[in-house]
Amino acid sequence: MVLAESGFSSPRNDAFPAGLRVLVVDDDPTWLKILEKMLKKCSYEVTTCCLAREALNLLRERKDGYDIVISDVNMPDMDGFKLLEHVGLEMDLPVIMMSVDGETSRVMKGVQHGACDYLLKPIRMKELRNIWQHVFRKKIHEVRDIESLEGFESIQMTRSGYDLFDDGHFLSGDDTTSGRKRKDADNKHDDRELSDPSSTKKARVVWTVDLHQKFVKAVNQIGFDKVGPKKILDLMNVPWLTRENVASHLQKYRLYLSRLQKESDIKNSFIGMKHSDLPSKDSTASFGPHKAMNMIPDDVPNGTYSFSASNSLAQNVDLKGQGDLKGITSAPVAEPKGALSIDIHDSHEAKSTQMSFDHSLGSVDSAVSFASFNSTTPLQYPWTEIPEIQFKQEGEPLHLENGFSQLPLPGPSMIENEANRSRIEVKPLLDECRSNFVEHLGPVGAEDLFPIQSKGQSLNNQVFDLISATKSSMKTQDVGLNYLADSELALRNLNASGVGVPLATLSEDLQICWLQGDCYPMNYGLQDLECSTYDNPALMAETPFHLYDVLRFDHEHLFDPTEYYAIDQGLFA
Amino acid sequence: MESKHVHQQIAAMRQSFFDEEVLDEKFSQLEQLEGKDNPNFVEEVFTMYFRDSTAFLETIEQAMKTIPIDSIKVDNILHQLKGSSASVGANKVLKEVNKTRQVLGKGNLEGTKAGILELRKEYDSFKAKLEPYFQV
Numbered sequence: 110m111v112l113a114e115s116g117f118s119s120p121r122n123d124a125f126p127a128g129l130r131v132l133v134v135d136d137d138p139t140w141l142k143i144l145e146k147m148l149k150k151c152s153y154e155v156t157t158c159c160l161a162r163e164a165l166n167l168l169r170e171r172k173d174g175y176d177i178v179i180s181d182v183n184m185p186d187m188d189g190f191k192l193l194e195h196v197g198l199e200m201d202l203p204v205i206m207m208s209v210d211g212e213t214s215r216v217m218k219g220v221q222h223g224a225c226d227y228l229l230k231p232i233r234m235k236e237l238r239n240i241w242q243h244v245f246r247k248k249i250h251e252v253r254d255i256e257s258l259e260g261f262e263s264i265q266m267t268r269s270g271y272d273l274f275d276d277g278h279f280l281s282g283d284d285t286t287s288g289r290k291r292k293d294a295d296n297k298h299d300d301r302e303l304s305d306p307s308s309t310k311k312a313r314v315v316w317t318v319d320l321h322q323k324f325v326k327a328v329n330q331i332g333f334d335k336v337g338p339k340k341i342l343d344l345m346n347v348p349w350l351t352r353e354n355v356a357s358h359l360q361k362y363r364l365y366l367s368r369l370q371k372e373s374d375i376k377n378s379f380i381g382m383k384h385s386d387l388p389s390k391d392s393t394a395s396f397g398p399h400k401a402m403n404m405i406p407d408d409v410p411n412g413t414y415s416f417s418a419s420n421s422l423a424q425n426v427d428l429k430g431q432g433d434l435k436g437i438t439s440a441p442v443a444e445p446k447g448a449l450s451i452d453i454h455d456s457h458e459a460k461s462t463q464m465s466f467d468h469s470l471g472s473v474d475s476a477v478s479f480a481s482f483n484s485t486t487p488l489q490y491p492w493t494e495i496p497e498i499q500f501k502q503e504g505e506p507l508h509l510e511n512g513f514s515q516l517p518l519p520g521p522s523m524i525e526n527e528a529n530r531s532r533i534e535v536k537p538l539l540d541e542c543r544s545n546f547v548e549h550l551g552p553v554g555a556e557d558l559f560p561i562q563s564k565g566q567s568l569n570n571q572v573f574d575l576i577s578a579t580k581s582s583m584k585t586q587d588v589g590l591n592y593l594a595d596s597e598l599a600l601r602n603l604n605a606s607g608v609g610v611p612l613a614t615l616s617e618d619l620q621i622c623w624l625q626g627d628c629y630p631m632n633y634g635l636q637d638l639e640c641s642t643y644d645n646p647a648l649m650a651e652t653p654f655h656l657y658d659v660l661r662f663d664h665e666h667l668f669d670p671t672e673y674y675a676i677d678q679g680l681f682a
Numbered sequence: 683m684e685s686k687h688v689h690q691q692i693a694a695m696r697q698s699f700f701d702e703e704v705l706d707e708k709f710s711q712l713e714q715l716e717g718k719d720n721p722n723f724v725e726e727v728f729t730m731y732f733r734d735s736t737a738f739l740e741t742i743e744q745a746m747k748t749i750p751i752d753s754i755k756v757d758n759i760l761h762q763l764k765g766s767s768a769s770v771g772a773n774k775v776l777k778e779v780n781k782t783r784q785v786l787g788k789g790n791l792e793g794t795k796a797g798i799l800e801l802r803k804e805y806d807s808f809k810a811k812l813e814p815y816f817q818v
Contacts (some may be wrong), residue, residue, distance in 0.1 A: 137762065139730045139769045146715045146723060183761060209765040231708045231768040 126241030127152035130174065134164040134192065135181040135207075144179070144232070151238050161187035168200055172315055175202060176244045179228075182208040182215065190222045197223040198361050201316070203243040207232060254353030316358055323347065333366075464670060704808060708771030720764050725816045730808055731770045738763045739802055746795055756794070757786055778804045 131153045133144050141157045148155040156175070158164050161184050168175060180194055182189035193204050206219040207228040219227045225243040228236055316324070327344035328336050338356035345355070699705040709724075716723040738759050746757050759781045767776040782797030 137734075137765050137769070139727060139734060139766050142727060142730065143712065143715070143769050147711075150715060181765075183765075209761065209768055230765055231711075231771065234711060234714070 126244070129241050129244060130176045131152045131155050131240070132175045132178045133157045134161055134178065134184070134189075135159060136184045137181070140181070140230070143338060144237070147232070147234055147237050150234065155211075160184070161192040164192065165195055165199075168196060170204070170459075172200060175484065177203045177205065177225075177240060179205045179207060179240070180223060182206055182210070182219070190218060193219070193222045193224055194365075198365060199316075205243065205249055229607045247633070279580075320345075320347065320350075324355070324362070328359070328362070687694055688732070692771050692815065695811075699811065699815075702775050704811060706771045706773040708768065710771075712770065728770055728812060728816065731766055731772070732812075734774075735763060735805065736809075738766070739798075739805060742798055747799060751794075752793055753786055753789075753794075757783060759807070760786070761789055772805075775801070775804050 127150075131148050133141060133148070133155060135141050135144065135157075136159050138159065141159060145155045145157050156167065158167060161180070162180070164180070168178070180189050180192055184192070189206055189208075193206065196202050203225040204223065205226045205228060206224045207230055208215060209230045211227075211229040216227045225246075226240070283678050323345045324341060327341045330344055331337075331340050338352050338359055341359065342350060342352050342355045435517065699709070712724045712727055742756055742759050742763075745752055745759070760779055764779045764783070765775060767779060778797065778801040782794060782801050785793040785797050
C-alpha cells in the first residue's frame with residue numbers, strides 16, 4: 110500500500126469508504142434484506158444477522174472483523190440498547206441504531222447508550238452512504254490519542270498503525286489518515302515508518318481481559334474515588350497504552366459500574382448488604398459466610414452474590430480466598446489472571462482485596478451475620494490447607510470450608526433465596542465451568558470436583574446466580590472443587606459446589622474486589638472467573654465467553670449485572 | 683407490440699400506485715437497488731413482506747379474539763408490521779397501522795378492532811394491487 114504522507118494519494122484512499130465492513134442486526138428479515146442490498150450498493154461489505162446474541166458472537170470471534178455495527182432497537186432476544194452497550198464496552202465499535210420509531214426519548218436513549226447515530230426507518234440510501242463518517246471519526250480520535258503520547262505513535266504504528274497503512278491509509282499531515290482500519294493489513298507495513306505521528310492511524314485499543322484486569326486492579330489500588338487516568342496508566346504499566354485510552358475506558362467503566370450499582374442496590378435490598386466498612390480481614394472471613402450463605406461458603410460465591418453490596422464482599426472474599434488458595438496451591442489453581450492471584454499472596458495486595466472485601470463484608474455482615482462463617486474452615490478440602498493458609502493471611506477470608514459447614518448463617522435465608530435463584534441459572538454455568546475447570550485443573554483431580562460439584566452445585570448455583578460473577582466463581586470453584594473433592598466434608602455442607610467454587614471464586618473474587626474497589630463484586634466475579642483461570646488462564650478465558658454468555662442470557666432477567674459481566678468478560682476476553 | 687403494451691401497463695400501474703399514495707418513495711428506492719444481478723429484488727422483497735405481514739395480521743386478529751385481549755402483544759406486532767410496511771413503502775398500510783396503534787394506545791379496544799379491520803382491508807387491497815404488478 111502506498112502511504113501518502115499528504116493527502117490521499119494512496120490508492121486506498123479512493124477505496125475508503127468502500128469495503129467498509131458493516132454488521133447489520135435486525136429481527137425483521139425484510140429489513141435485513143433491504144439493508145444488505147443498500148449497503149452493498151455503497152460498496153460496503155455486509156454481514157447480516159437477526160439475533161443480537163448472534164451478532165455479539167460474531168463480533169467477538171473476529172474482534173477486528175467489523176468496522177461498524179448497525180442495529181435495530183426492537184429485537185426479541187435483547188434490547189438494542191443493551192447490545193449497543195456491549196459493543197461499545199467490548200469492542201469499541203461505532204454503533205448506529207435504527208428504528209421505525211423516531212421519538213425523541215428513544216433517540217436520546219440511543220445517544221446516552223453510546224450510539225453514534227440514530228436512523229429512522231425507512232432508511233434512505235444517502236443516509237447509509239454516510240455511515241463511514243463515524244468510522245473515520247473514531248479513527249481520527251484514536252490517532253489523536255496516540256499523538257498525545259510521545260513515543261506511542263511509533264509503538265502504535267508498528268502495532269496497529271500499520272493496519273491503517275496497509276489499507277492504504279494515507280497519512281495526511283495533521284489530518285489523521287482515515288483509511289479504513291484494516292486488520293488484514295496488520296503489521297504488514299512494519300517496516301513503514303510513520304514519520305508523522307498524527308497521521309498514523311492509531312489502532313483501536315482492544316481491551317483484552319488481561320488489560321482490563323490490569324486496569325481494574327489499578328483502579329482498585331488507587332481507590333475508585335481517587336482514580337484518574339494518569340494514575341491508572343502508571344499503575345498498569347503498559348507501555349503502549351495512552352492516557353486517552355485509559356480515560357475513555359475509565360469512563361465506560363464508570364458507567365458500567367454505576368449501572369451495576371443501581372442494580373445491585375436493588376438486589377441488596379434483600380440482602381441488606383451494603384458496603385459497610387467491614388473489618389478488613391474479618392470481612393473477608395465474613396465473606397466466607399456470605400458466600401456460604403448465598404453461594405457456597407467458599408468465598409467464591411461472594412462474587413456471585415447478587416446483592417450489590419454483598420457482591421463486592423462476596424467477590425472480595427472469593428478473591429481473597431482464591432488468592433490465598435492460589436498461592437498455596439500454586440498447583441492446579443492457575444494463578445488467576447492478572448495480579449489477583451498474585452496479589453493475594455502479597456500481603457498488600459491481599460489487603461487490597463480484603464479491603465474490597467471489607468467493604469463487602471461489612472455490608473455482608475450487616476446483612477448476614479456471616480461472621481459466623483468466617484470461622485468456618487476455609488477449606489477443609491485437601492487444598493484447604495492452602496486456603497487456610499491464605500485465609501489466615503487475610504484473616505481467614507476464605508473460611509470457605511467453614512463457611513460451608515456453617516452455612517446456617519443468620520442471614521442465609523436471604524442469600525439462599527438468591528442462591529436458589531442463581532442456583533438454577535448458575536448450575537448450567539457451573540457445569541460449564543466445571544467442565545472447563547476440570548480439564549484445567551487436571552492435577553486437582555477433576556473427578557473430585559465432580560462429586561463436589563454436584564454438591565456444590567446447588568450452592569454454587571446459588572452463588573452464581575447471585576452474582577453473575579458466579580461464572581467466574583465457577584471456574585474458581587472448579588478449581589476449588591478439585592481441592593474440595595477431597596474434603597467432601599466441606600462440600601457436603603456447602604453443597605460441595607460451594608466450596609469448590611469459593612476457591613476458584615476467591616481468586617476471582619479477589620479480582621473482583623480489585624476491580625470493584627467499591628463494590629462491584631458482581632461484575633468482577635465474572636471477570637475474575639474469566640481472568641482468573643486458575644489453571645489455565647487461557648482455558649479460563651475460553652470458558653468465560655460462553656459462560657458469561659450463558660450467564661448473560663440466562664440471567665438476563667435475573668441479573669442485569671451479569672450482562673455487565675459479560676461485557677467485562679468481553680473486555681477481558 | 684405486446685411487450686410495449688405490457689410495459690405501458692406496468693408503468694401505468696406503477697404510476698397509479700404513487701398517485702394514490704399506495705406506495706411511497708421507498709418503493710422507488712427499492713427499485714433502484716435492483717440491478718442486473720438481481721432483477722427480481724423488488725419482487726423478492728415484496729414476497730417476503732407479504733408473507734410476514736399476512737402472518738402478522740393473522741396473529742393480530744387471533745389476539746383480538748382472545749379474551750382478555752393482550753394489547754401488548756398486539757402492539758408489538760403492529761410495531762413490526764409498521765417496520766415492514768415502511769420497508770417496502772406500503773404507504774396506506776402504514777398509515778392504518780399507525781392509526782390503529784394510536785387507538786390501541788388509548789385503550790380503546792373497540793376502536794382497535796375497527797382499526798384492525800381497516801388495516802386488513804388496506805393490506806389486502808395493497809396486496810391485490812401489487813401482485814398483478816409483479817406478475818406482469
